[in-house]
Amino acid sequence: MAVYTQVSAEEMAALLTRYENAGQLVSAKGIAEGVENSNYLVETDRNRFFLTLYEKRVDVADLPFFFALLDHLADAGNRVPRTIKDRDGVQLQTVAGRPACLIEFLSGVSVSHPTAAQARAVGGALGRMHAAVADFPGDRPNALGLAGWHALAEKCGGDLDQISPGLGQRVADELAYLDAHWPSDLPSAVIHADLFPDNVLMLGDTVTGLIDFYFACREIRAWDVAVTHTAWSFENDGAGYHADLGSALIAGYDDSFGLSDAERTALPVLARGACLRFLLTRAWDWLNTPADAVVNRKDPLAFLRRLETYAANPGLFAR
Missing domain, CATH: 3.30.200.20 (Phosphorylase Kinase; domain 1)
Structure with a gap:
């Protein structure tokens, strides 16, 4: 907002x-x-x-x-x-x-420092949402999928290095990796695609609202889990990974909906894609937000740090 x-x-x-x-x-x-x-x-x-x-x-x-x-x-x-x-x-x-x-209006607050119990509740709410959309007939393509990341990186161009020296090359390298490893045979569904803590309302450990569905689209279903994992399992600056939060979120999702073995195996790549997506959209906003807009610009490098964590720890989602 x-x-x-x-x-x-x-x-x-x-x-x-x-x-x-x-x-x-x-x-x-x-x-x-x-x-x-x-x-x-x-x-x-x-x-x-x-x-x-x-x-x-x-x-x-x-x-x-x-x-x-x-x-x-x-x-x-x-x-x-x-x-x-x-x-x-x-x-x-x-x-x-x-x-x-x-x-x-829904009551509740968005937490800034979630607990493991809250992360588990969010995973459960995401799983119930995925169950509920099984018979939803609507459809909307994902404009911010892999092809969209290429287009956005091209639009940002050399200005990426204004944010951090060498960022443009790091993005290019990651796009090449994702092109080679992106899964093509996982189940798709209508997903939220942006379930950050500020898009979840909570009272204590109870989810009272999922909000801001304006990126919802039909996409690989497990990518929604990966997006949510990147959003809930790290410090806001992306520097610190909290394994207890990540594990709790996945456990909550498993309890309410479940991940197949193929989906779980693909999560490391899907999470890297989630990080690149938010790195690029934040970079674009960082470079182009009007100076007089009443908006909190978000640091693109927070998702570069997350990306490097997933890249260095491919076994992060192992049982």
Whole structure:
């Protein structure tokens, strides 16, 4: 989440009048976390909501897929925030010239230093999500798969070395490795693809919400496990790996859904791909985020450090 587009109190209040029993605006606070869209926490005299304005990276044509996925998951008992329909049954609005929607508020907080019990709970929630999407008919290709990483590396070009000397060559070397080792015969599914701690709400050791599904796509299912492992098992700067968190997350996923032997064998390569994906998108944002945007830029090198950990420890996921 972030704030690129400013919304006035008058625009916010006018939006709320479109909804049944939304109440009158009390306050609206921009949320700086994340990098994709503009987000506000909206409080009325009756309720709390999130307001999301979709910025340039999100294709409006993809929004019906995201809305349908959230409805499907919620109907199956997963704790995800539905997009609220107005009096006319419309989910997608226009606010401050941007496509926007009002989203159900879920209680909970995002943890910054997870425990093993919390990591296990997140693995379990991810497994239940994968079970629930087994009969979801929607489809969306992954624009940030291996081909997308090549394209993004090319767009960043020599500017990668402005972030760290030699980074461009390290990225090129890793792309060559992944081209040679990327699995082609694992089961695919609709996945979250971005299940970082700031996209999970928790109360104690209980997951109360999975949020921010705007990278959801059809991809190798176990890649979702690898992405989540890279996000939950390290210090924020990527310098320290916590084996207890990584093992707990995998155990929680195994309990609720399960990994095949082939999927587990592929996890080291999938995790390296997850690291490269976030290294490159963070690098692009680092180089191109407007100076006046209310957003916390994230360090690309935190995922280079994770990548080197996985590359140096190919047995990390062994039983």
